[in-house]
Amino acid sequence: MADVTLTIDGQTVQAQAGETILQAARAAGVEIPTICYHEACTSNGLCRQCVVEVEGARVLAAACVAPVAPGMQVQTRSERVERSRRTLLEMLASTVDLSEAPEILAMLDEYGGHPQRFPDATLRRPALIDDNPMYVRDYAKCILCWRCVQVCAEDAQYTYAINFSGRGFDTQIGTFFDRPMPLTTCVFCGQCVGVCPSGALKPRREHLLEQGLTPSEIAVQGRGERRRKAAREVEG
Numbered sequence: 001m002a003d004v005t006l007t008i009d010g011q012t013v014q015a016q017a018g019e020t021i022l023q024a025a026r027a028a029g030v031e032i033p034t035i036c037y038h039e040a041c042t043s044n045g046l047c048r049q050c051v052v053e054v055e056g057a058r059v060l061a062a063a064c065v066a067p068v069a070p071g072m073q074v075q076t077r078s079e080r081v082e083r084s085r086r087t088l089l090e091m092l093a094s095t096v097d098l099s100e101a102p103e104i105l106a107m108l109d110e111y112g113g114h115p116q117r118f119p120d121a122t123l124r125r126p127a128l129i130d131d132n133p134m135y136v137r138d139y140a141k142c143i144l145c146w147r148c149v150q151v152c153a154e155d156a157q158y159t160y161a162i163n164f165s166g167r168g169f170d171t172q173i174g175t176f177f178d179r180p181m182p183l184t185t186c187v188f189c190g191q192c193v194g195v196c197p198s199g200a201l202k203p204r205r206e207h208l209l210e211q212g213l214t215p216s217e218i219a220v221q222g223r224g225e226r227r228r229k230a231a232r233e234v235e236g
């Protein structure tokens, strides 16, 4: 039963107590952009792309985690909101390779962002990591949305193979002591690949096809890798 009345962009909206502003807005047909948000993951308000202006509040609120309240007046496209979203998109585009994140590039375009305002800001990240038969990791494309970590942990798999590592500009996703993925608790369920929005995680077969290998070359390579693995196990 609807028990909270608020206004979003001047429109009166009914919501359930405990719902977030994002849920109430989407139910009312008001679109708020998101990046780190995924309906299968716990919301954390990490990317701040969903910020909205709540009358009387000192700071912008992340709509994916901020709960609705009676009488709340929310602006989703105020000048302050748009400037904040544009700046965040510019910072993202100036630091990370977004070439395989079309939704984020579309947002950058929509908000009129100019990432060249932040020259030479590209983050130093390790080269593509190809250490297992199932998927590759290209952290130059990682936007640190945390979805992969969440589905690897309590949101789905309870495997805890990956997490944040480093601080500040050196923050990235990694394994414990940077161990190769086969030496971690990873069970290769593929859920991290499924939720990655930026192409940082990709099925290895897709990666090899992009590199120009044919399906039969990939199959031969896979058989060779399996033989070498079996030989290593026999040798102990």
Ligand code: SF4
Binding pocket: 141, 142, 143, 144, 145, 146, 147, 148, 149, 173, 192, 195, 196, 197, 198, 199, 200, 201
């Ligand atoms: S690897 Fe993908 S899912 Fe994981 S934090 Fe980076 S962008 Fe997000």
